[in-house]
Amino acid sequence: MMLTSSSSFSPDVLACQTVLKQDYREAMSRLGAAVNVITTDGPAGRAGFTASAVCSVTDEPPTLLVCLNRGASVYQAFERNRVLCVNVLAAGQDGLSNLFGGKTPMAERFAAAAWSVGLSGSPMLDEALVSFDCRVRDASLVGTHDVLYCEVIAIRNGAAESGLVYFRRAYHRLG
Numbered sequence: 447m448m449l450t451s452s453s454s455f456s457p458d459v460l461a462c463q464t465v466l467k468q469d470y471r472e473a474m475s476r477l478g479a480a481v482n483v484i485t486t487d488g489p490a491g492r493a494g495f496t497a498s499a500v501c502s503v504t505d506e507p508p509t510l511l512v513c514l515n516r517g518a519s520v521y522q523a524f525e526r527n528r529v530l531c532v533n534v535l536a537a538g539q540d541g542l543s544n545l546f547g548g549k550t551p552m553a554e555r556f557a558a559a560a561w562s563v564g565l566s567g568s569p570m571l572d573e574a575l576v577s578f579d580c581r582v583r584d585a586s587l588v589g590t591h592d593v594l595y596c597e598v599i600a601i602r603n604g605a606a607e608s609g610l611v612y613f614r615r616a617y618h619r620l621g
Contacts, residue, residue, distance in 0.1 A: 511593060559572070
């Protein structure tokens with residue numbers, strides 16, 4: 447596929463070249479996404495946060511992309527530990543998502559569910575839809591976030607049949 451420039455864009459498309467933050471956020475609320483709790487443990491301590499900015503990069507080697515705000519309270523732990531687990535939440539786990547997405551103390555976040563330890567040392571949610579245990583292989587700085595490239599070293603599929611997605615600023619059951 448070859449990308450070329452064109453002068454045939456309509457005025458509506460050209461207006462998108464100066465996107466306002468609130469317009470971008472409203473548009474992104476219409477992009478449904480899986481809800482994930484990203485966890486780490488290691489020399490910098492145990493930490494976790496809720497994220498929807500997660501996707502597959504490649505299957506050779508199996509690699510996920512995770513976006514982490516550099517202003518987040520958990521940033522230093524993830525930066526120093528260099529390992530993480532992407533725990534994809536199952537339907538009905540919106541309460542856990544809210545705990546990890548807010549200002550709840552870390553000990554309370556982890557006390558709200560059962561966890562195992564993955565190969566990386568990161569916490570794996572026992573009731574997750576699926577957990578991807580990873581080593582952070584690379585990172586790119588983009589705006590306010592680090593884009594983490596995470597090589598998957600272990601996968602654990604859960605028993606849940608339905609996933610949790612976030613769409614239009616609300617949780618929804620999928621499946």
